[in-house]
Amino acid sequence: MSAGTRSSERYDGGPGSFLDPALSAALARDHSALDLRTTKAAVVFWDISGYSRIADALQHGGTELLRNIQEFLTTAAQAVQRNHGVVHKFLGDGLIAVFGSSLGGPATAVSQPESELARPALTAAAELRSDFTGIADRWVASSGAPDPGIWRVGLRCGIAMGDVHHGRLDLGPMSSLALLGHPVNLASRCCADAEPGQVLVSGRVRAAGAPAFGFHPAGPPRTLKNISGAQQLWAVGAPDEEVV
Template sequence: MTPDPIEDTPIPAPRRPLGARLGRVRGRAGLTAAGAALLLLVGAGNGLLLAWQSTVQHRITHTLSVDRILMQVLADLLDSETGQRGYLLTGDPAFLVPYTAGQARIAAELPLLETELGRSPDQAARLAALRPAITRKFAELDRTLALDRAGDRDGALALVRAGEGKTEMDQIRRIIETMRGQEDDLLMGYQQHAHRIESMVGIGSIVSIGIMALLAVLALREAGRRAALSRFLPAELTPLLERGGSLDQGGGLRLGERRHAAIAFVDMRGSTAIAERADPETVAILVTGFRRCVAQAARENAGVIDKFMGDGALVVFGVPEARADAAAQALAFASRLEALVAEWNAGTGEAPVRIGIGVHCGEVFVGVVGDDDRLEFTVLGDAVNVAARIEQATKTFGATTLVSQAALDAARVTGAEWREVSRQALRGRQEAFPIYGRAA
């Protein structure tokens, strides 16, 4: 609040009688007592707000934990299926390791989901449908392996080609996507609560002594968060700490925030076939080389690698600090990665590695999930899902890179560099969705 220049200007006053001066002293004492009482009231109010904030934070962490477990269940199931397919095609027992490991991990993860979702009847019902679907999927995988052990590998492969397992896998994906969708809706509501709490705490902090106390607490918490972030932030984000930047940009990484960003999904094509015919050491060298290309392209274009997923990667642009050129950086990343992979292929002398890249822009959730012993920077939201589906479309249209209209608009791309390849709706959506590939 701007001080009133008239009220703040000292004006000489005539000498008052003793009684009047005693009255002023008593008035100041009363104001002091009132100020102390107000500070106590503000402190109590801030204490309640902080307790509420802790509850909301716990709910946010819980929601993100459920989403992480759901993603891990699907990933483990895919690992098991890949191991089964690899074993049937090659006969190499090494492929049974991810198959059995995936089964074991899912057996441990489903009880965790049951505990986390016990208070949500809708999610508990979906989990009740998910369990038998997974059981049927593993039964289908086990039948093929049983046929192979009985000496009927052709029969096992014929059962795989029949497509029963694909139907089960599609059902499992639908259930998991529905469950994740509800958790995302809950997350958005919790975020709104968190931002309201922050606003109310800010109003209470107007009291001068409260501001001093709050600043001291926030300084300590800031130092603690900065020390914690140094353990888990991707390497691309460490300059933020070195510059002394706030760890609460736009609402706080620990609570999370909604941010407009550009997303690039990358996938290495044909990795399953390569794994089937190559030894594990060759596969490891291949994946390592691919990841080095992704890391270099991301580093050169201010991209943050949210995570590597086997032979794929999720790269984000415009976080943790918003950037107007995030979409342009994502497109530049795609071009640079194509060039790096081409150089890599030329130097190996082996069969060329092919990749698919999907680029999209939109609103995402950016935040830190986990507890103090294991924290992780992550990006979630519909824009991430759309980028993944665009990347999957590169297989359909035989393109290396496909981008959305939103990405091109945000990057302000003009000219004939990109041409429209499709206006079909993406999988799981009904509306037309134009996507673009590089013009020949």
């Protein structure tokens, strides 16, 4: 895996805990860089639809499963870091990333315009969606599976933005990097509701991402689990498309 996903990237007090290299470097400069704080950020969730089916079919092929996930997570981490975000956590065949103005920096950092948070997140999502097509094709080509249909997978993505609460939690002999708040929950629900290959975003992300990205309504407003009020979600089109 790349430097962005090495298991050796850990932080004080958290044996086995991953820390994005950008945050690790910030922590080396200033031990308070990961103190609990509230900041405006864009939160992105990714998940591979259909990968559980592959895991079941290859339950005796752990090496291939790990190789596939390593390729995907490495590519995902590179897309995040290339667009100045940080990987918060890997979740099996998915991950969470954050694009925020004071992540790993002074708690008093001046807040960036929302467009400067949303657009890097949207760019990372677009790049990874494009990259995943080639990744999935390579998985099929190398599988040797008698039924190529089990390799029908798609990348789902959800993005939301707003005030998030993040920082290091000291849990006795363990440590954890917390990421809490409404945008985290909403991004997770957007990802869960996305169709394979689709990037779903909140209205706030859509407003901040225009006109660099095109959007269209993803159906009528919907009720999402543990999110108050009906939410109008937006599907992301290609950059420079006309915005609805």
